[in-house]
Amino acid sequence: MAEVLVPIGPQHPALKEPVSFRVWADGEVIVRLEMDVSYNHRGIEKGAEQRDFHRTLPLLERICGICSHSHTTVFAKGIEALMQVEAPPRARAIRTVVAELERVHSHLLWLGVAAHEVGFNTLFMWTWRDREAVQDVLEALTGNRVNYGINAVGGVRRDWPPDLVSTALDRVAPLGDRVRLYADMVAREKTMLARFTGVGKLTREQVLAYGAVGPTARASGVDYDVRRDDPYLDYARLPWKVITDDHGDVLGRTLVRVGELHESLNMIQVLLRDLPPGEIRAKVPRTAPPGEFLSRYEAPRGELVHFLRTNGTDRAERVDVRTPTMANWTSVAMALRGRWLADIPVIVAAIDPCLSCTSRVSLADPEGRDRGGMTWDELREHGIRFYAEGRHER
Amino acid sequence: MTLGGRIADWARLKSPWITIFNSGACNACDIEAIAALTPRFDVERFGILAVGSPRHADVLVVTGPVTLQQASRLRRVFEQIPEPKYVIATGACGSAGGVFHGLYHVVESVDSVIPVDVFIAGCPPRPDEIIDGVVACLGIMKEDLARGGKEWRRGRPAAVIAPAAPAPAPAGEAVP
Numbered sequence: 001m002a003e004v005l006v007p008i009g010p011q012h013p014a015l016k017e018p019v020s021f022r023v024w025a026d027g028e029v030i031v032r033l034e035m036d037v038s039y040n041h042r043g044i045e046k047g048a049e050q051r052d053f054h055r056t057l058p059l060l061e062r063i064c065g066i067c068s069h070s071h072t073t074v075f076a077k078g079i080e081a082l083m084q085v086e087a088p089p090r091a092r093a094i095r096t097v098v099a100e101l102e103r104v105h106s107h108l109l110w111l112g113v114a115a116h117e118v119g120f121n122t123l124f125m126w127t128w129r130d131r132e133a134v135q136d137v138l139e140a141l142t143g144n145r146v147n148y149g150i151n152a153v154g155g156v157r158r159d160w161p162p163d164l165v166s167t168a169l170d171r172v173a174p175l176g177d178r179v180r181l182y183a184d185m186v187a188r189e190k191t192m193l194a195r196f197t198g199v200g201k202l203t204r205e206q207v208l209a210y211g212a213v214g215p216t217a218r219a220s221g222v223d224y225d226v227r228r229d230d231p232y233l234d235y236a237r238l239p240w241k242v243i244t245d246d247h248g249d250v251l252g253r254t255l256v257r258v259g260e261l262h263e264s265l266n267m268i269q270v271l272l273r274d275l276p277p278g279e280i281r282a283k284v285p286r287t288a289p290p291g292e293f294l295s296r297y298e299a300p301r302g303e304l305v306h307f308l309r310t311n312g313t314d315r316a317e318r319v320d321v322r323t324p325t326m327a328n329w330t331s332v333a334m335a336l337r338g339r340w341l342a343d344i345p346v347i348v349a350a351i352d353p354c355l356s357c358t359s360r361v362s363l364a365d366p367e368g369r370d371r372g373g374m375t376w377d378e379l380r381e382h383g384i385r386f387y388a389e390g391r392h393e394r
Numbered sequence: 395m396t397l398g399g400r401i402a403d404w405a406r407l408k409s410p411w412i413t414i415f416n417s418g419a420c421n422a423c424d425i426e427a428i429a430a431l432t433p434r435f436d437v438e439r440f441g442i443l444a445v446g447s448p449r450h451a452d453v454l455v456v457t458g459p460v461t462l463q464q465a466s467r468l469r470r471v472f473e474q475i476p477e478p479k480y481v482i483a484t485g486a487c488g489s490a491g492g493v494f495h496g497l498y499h500v501v502e503s504v505d506s507v508i509p510v511d512v513f514i515a516g517c518p519p520r521p522d523e524i525i526d527g528v529v530a531c532l533g534i535m536k537e538d539l540a541r542g543g544k545e546w547r548r549g550r551p552a553a554v555i556a557p558a559a560p561a562p563a564p565a566g567e568a569v570p
Contacts (some may be wrong), residue, residue, distance in 0.1 A: 011448075011471055042497050044494075239443065
C-alpha cells in the first residue's frame with residue numbers, strides 16, 4: 001500500500017500545545033515522522049543576556065510554567081558558583097522542598113494527562129484533584145500556585161514560619177496513601193495495562209544512543225539521576241533512591257514516575273520536619289567575574305542544563321539552555337516507528353512533553369570558520385527578513 | 395428574531411463552549427485553564443465546556459504572548475470560529491507582553507492580532523480568575539444580545555479581570 005502523509009497540528013483538537021507532526025503512514029502503521037517543535041520560540045536566551053541577574057530570574061522562570069522552579073534554581077546555582085558565594089543551608093533546604101513539591105505536582109499532572117490520552121478520564125480527575133493539595137501547599141509556602149518566584153541569586157525570598165511548615169506537613173502527609181492507590185491501579189487496572197504495556201518500547205541502547213534523559217531513560221534501565229550523580233542542594237544528605245525500571249515502555253515510565261512520587265513525598269516530609277535554622281539569603285556582589293559554568297539539575301522531566309558565561313559585568317554574556325523535553329524528542333520519533341497511529345498520543349505523552357521550552361536558534365557555518373554569535377540587531381534583522389519572505393509558512 | 399435564533403442565543407448563554415489556544419505561552423496559563431476543568435474548580439457547573447475545534451467554539455481563550463510563528467495561526471483560528479465570537483486573553487503576557495515584552499520574537503499583545511473582549515491579569519491568573527473572566531464574558535454576551543450586536547462597544551476599552559484582594563491561606567483542608 002502507498003504511504004500516506006497525515007499532518008497533525010500545529011492547532012489540532014488532540015493537541016494542547018502547538019507542535020506539528022508530519023506522519024507518513026502505511027495503512028494504520030507509522031513509517032516515519034517529522035516534527036516541528038518551534039512554535040513557542042520567544043527569544044528568552046537572547047533576552048537573558050540583556051537583563052541583569054536579578055531580572056533574568058523571572059524571565060527564566062517563564063521558560064516553562066510547569067518546571068519553573070527548575071529553571072531559576074539551575075541558573076541561581078550557576079551564578080552563585082561563578083560569584084563564589086554559597087546559599088545558606090536554610091535557603092538550600094527551602095529550594096529542595098519547592099523542587100520536590102514541583103516534581104510531585106508535575107508527575108501527578110502527567111499521570112492524569114497520560115490517563116486522559118487513553119480515555120481513562122476518571123484517573124485524570126482524581127490525580128488533578130490531589131494535585132490541588134500540592135498547589136495549595138506551594139501557594140501557602142511561596143505565594144504563588146505556578147510561577148513561584150521564591151528563588152533569588154544568593155538564596156530565597158521568603159522565610160517560612162513554623163506554623164506554616166506544620167500546616168504544609170499536614171497537607172502533604174495524606175498524599176502518600178493516594179500515591180499508593182495509584183501505584184496499585186497502574187499495576188492492575190486493565191485499561192492502562194492494555195494501552196501501556198509494550199507501547200513505545202525503547203531499549204537501553206536506544207535510549208543511550210538518542211540521548212534521552214529523566215524518567216524516559218530510567219524506565220529503560222539507565223541508572224542516571226543528576227540528584228545522585230552530581231549532587232546539588234540537599235540531595236546528598238537525604239534518604240532516597242533512584243527509581244529505575246526495565247520495562248522500557250509507557251508502563252515502565254509510569255512506574256518510574258509513581259515511584260518518584262513516593263520518594264519525593266518522603267523527602268519533603270523529612271526536610272520540613274527538620275529545616276535548618278539561620279539566614280535565607282547570602283549577600284551577593286552585583287557583578288560576576290569572567291568565567292564559564294555548566295549548571296546541571298534534575299527537573300521533573302529529566303536532566304536540565306544551563307551553560308552560563310559571564311564577563312565581569314552584572315549580566316550574563318551567554319545563557320544556553322538544554323531542556324529535557326528537547327533531549328527526549330528524538331527517542332519519541334524512534335519509538336513511534338512501526339506503531340499504530342492511535343498510539344501517537346500516549347507515546348508522545350509518555351515523555352511528558354512540554355513544548356514551551358523546545359525551540360532554539362543556532363547558527364551553523366558549514367565552513368566551520370565563524371564561531372561568533374549574532375548581535376541583537378543582526379538577529380532582529382534576520383527575524384524580519386525571515387517573516388517577510390514567508391519562510392515560516394512552509 | 396426567529397424561534398431558532400432565540401433558542402441558539404439562550405443556549406449560548408447557558409452553555410458557552412470555549413477553545414483554548416496556546417499562542418506561545420509558558421504553559422502556566424494552560425495548566426491553570428485545565429485545572430479549571432477539574433473537580434476543585436469544575437467550570438462545567440456553569441455549562442462551560444472545553445472543545446477541541448475552533449469551529450465548535452463560542453469563546454476563544456488565548457494563553458500567552460503571541461510569537462511571530464503563531465500570529466498568523468491565531469488569526470486563522472479566530473477566523474474559523476463562527477459569529478458571534480468572543481476572545482479572552484489570559485495572563486500578563488497576553489495583555490501587554492508581560493515578562494516577554496521587547497523580546498525579538500513576540501508581538502506586543504493579543505489584541506494587536508485579533509480583537510479581545512476580556513483581559514485576565516496575573517502571571518498566571520488563578521483558575522478562579524479564569525472562570526471569573528469567562529463569566530464576565532457571558533455578561534458582555536448578554537449585553538450584546540440586548541443591544542443587538544457588538545457595535546455599542548466600539549471605541550470602549552475591553553473588560554479587565556484583576557485580583558481583588560489576596561486570597562486567604564488554605565486552612566489545612568484534608569484530602570479525601
